[in-house]
Amino acid sequence: MIIAAAREINDYERIFVGMRLPITAYGVARLTHAPNAVGLFESGVSRYEPAKDMLYTMCDGPNQLGAAWTTGLIQIMGLLSGGRVHAGFIGGAEIDRYGNINTSYIGDFDNPDVKLPGSGGAPDIASMAERLIIIMNHEKRRLVEKVDYITSPGFLGGGNERKMAGLSGGGPAVVITDRAILRPYGPKNELHLAAYHPNHTVQEILKNTGWDLKSIPDVHETASPTKIELEALHQIDKDGFWRN
């Protein structure tokens, strides 16, 4: 899953890296096919080379030592807001068929059933990056028909609703889960199944998705991790903390 996500980063791109799995995926990308990618962290850090030690938060010492730039949040997120970031990487608690993500409230926001931690910088990344890479676990209760609350906007109600809301570009380019890869497809920009990971089936994926997930015409199996990719992953995530 992390390796599939790492593959979405192109060389020389400026990538906004969100917490947890995205940091690991960026590290793998840099060590494999995207050695010139630039990582941007919303607390105010920009890095070329990944941190030498495992990170629990983006503010940890190893992420700052040898950084390309340490600055404030407005400066680094201003790059995003100014349209200078190629891709943003975020995780999601709940996602719907149009790639809208909920990390705030399940139920009514005035009286929630479940209070999730909140938005962090995710809405900013979701709205302003040229494209969004989403990474999350694939469970029916997390891939829902319609999120209760849109923390981070995908394509809203589909079609051109995102543009009508005032977001001129961007939007989810891909959703990577531990079972599959989904991509927006068709005029409504609805998420479709693009690939199923090795040892997973289309049937299983449909069963674990909360809407009638359609497939793209040439849906196929995700390419297996290469030896180089696996070595990079082990190097970045030495203790297996984020993989478990």
Added chain:
Amino acid sequence: MGAALENAIPFAVTHELIRQRFQNLNMVAPISDISTDMLIGAGCVKTVTGAWVGNVSGGMGHNYRRAAEKGIPNTITINDYSNFSIGMAFFAGAYGLPYIPVKSILGSDITKSNSSIKMATNPFSDEHEPVALVPALKPDIAFLVVQRSDRFGNSHIWGSTGLTQEASIAAEKIIVLADEIVEPEVIASDPGRVLIPGFGVNAVCHVPAACHPSPLIGRWKRDNDFFHDYHKETRDRAGFENWCDQWIRHLPDHEAYRTKLGDRLETLRIIGDAPSAPANYAAE
């Protein structure tokens, strides 16, 4: 509290607010890791103004959930923001702007759940171009942890600073917690490393490791196990009360806390050397 996001969080202040049984606080921060969660659990918080509350490496904040879902120990009001929009709100507050237009929360339900945010259109555009207007945020007090300060409030901060500058200048009062107190000449030797105006600081406190368990660049490593243990032990209400008694309420002050941590704290002290290249300010 927690303007720098996950580092330099003034946990020493968190503890003291709990010890002194402050109530009805409006905790303002983009992300302050478990600090806000502790304060909520201890009954100090009425309002949360921020972008994220939880346990960054552990997951959800159990106290935050209990308060928002069940009103335990009390109900709380949540003012939702994204990191960039709360940053711009502080920016407006710092520099005397009544509000500031942002686009980064367009399409987000933050514009619905936060009733202070108003929708408008760009008056300079011929096309219909939506913008979200975020009013200025001006906290009453900003508590900051800095690596070193002189006793007049002139301080050096290095590493990522999050919203430290904007949030402090926007605040009515600034209280600095310095890991080390130095002579004025040390600070004056590098005015470029000063982030907040010393003349705006109301008080300087010398509190080593005030940031524990969060990291402070060049000084203290993050105590990852502490966050993990907090997550485990505060899963239920009784667990939190017990944790809070053990680590906060039954300790008279931060010095006692540091003593209790003992060797554990010493292992977090940064002893390596990675000094920056000197910058020559000589005028002739």
